[in-house]
Amino acid sequence: MDKRVKQTARAGYISKGAVYAITGILAFGAAAGLGSQSKGKLGVLEFLQNQPFGNVILGVLALGLLCYAFWRFYQSIKDPENIGSDAKGKGKRVGFFFSGLVYLGLAGFSAFQIFRDTGGGQQSGGGGGASSMLPQEVVPYVFYAIAIGLAIKSVFQFVKAYKGDFLDKFYLESYSNIDTRKTIKWLGYAGLISRGVVVGIVSYFFFRAADGAGSEDVKGTAEAFSFLQESSGPWLMGLVALGLICYGAYMFIMAKYRKFKDASGR
Known part of the structure; x- marks a missing residue:
């Protein structure tokens, strides 16, 4: 695999890690009574923008998220690690593609925040949620589709943790330091399970919104x-x-330890 692609993927992992780590820190502060509220991914981007040199931080993060989106699209289309074209492989690659869309959207939102803050854009006064752009009779089906997709993603996180196959990306046997192996394993297990819980709850919110055929119950992280x-x-x-x-x-x-397998299997 091309070295530049690997470097792009690693930059993407760092940015994705920053978003999740800050989300967790803000939520933990809220749980401990140190903050007024927790924040989801979009709230984290707004939080960063309000910090000193916020637009610079946000710009760097946006570039990193763009790198991650590129890596997901590359995995989906080029299949550099030979995931395959059977049913399981296609399912994974479709998942990579939609993951790329999500992080491309986050990168775009970051860029929009900077653009708006520097006076390049104006906030519109009216307008409703995304659901107002769709025919009302279609909204429940869209929400059900999103809810089912998120539910599958949630279950996948638990299955991934249970099987432990996420560890295959690291070739743990190549590390002589046992503490490094343990750190990779337990951070992975804890993170995947927690992510599964949060995504599962968001899926529940979309199911509830679909039942009501409205957007008022749609919730995020x-x-x-x-x-x-x-x-x-x-x-x-x-x-x-x-x-x-x-x-x-x-x-x-x-970003630091992942091994990239070539399509040849090496």
Whole structure:
């Protein structure tokens, strides 16, 4: 695989890790009573923009997310690691493509935030949610499709953690340091399980919104944390937040230690 593609993928993993780690930190602070509210991915981008040199930070993060989106599209279309074209392989590659779309959207939102903050854009006064752009009779089916997709993604996170096949990307036997092996394993397990919990709750919100045929019940990551806190108290929310911090750290480890297998199998 081309060295530049690998470097692009590693930059993407770092940016994705930053988004998840900051999401987890803000949510943990909210659970501990140190902040007013938790924030989802979009809220994290806005939070970063409000920091000193926020637009610079946001611009770097946007480039990194763009790198991650490119890597996902590259995996989906070029199949550099020979995932295959059987049913399982196609399913994975389709998943990579949609993952690329999500992170391309995050990168675009980051760029929009910078553009708006520097006076290049104006906020429109009216307009509703995304669902108002669709015929009302179609909205429930769109929400059901999103809910099912998120539910599958949630289950996939748990299955991935249960099987432990995510560790295959690291070739752990090549590392002599046992602490490195343990760190990779446990950060991966904690992160995948926590991510599965949060995505599952967001899926539930979309199912509920589909039943009501409206957008008022559509929630994101921040509301998923609020749901956890309200239904189970701050302890479970804090544990899940710590798990997402672990997932962010796991992405950083992916950037450093992940092995890229060539299509030839090497």
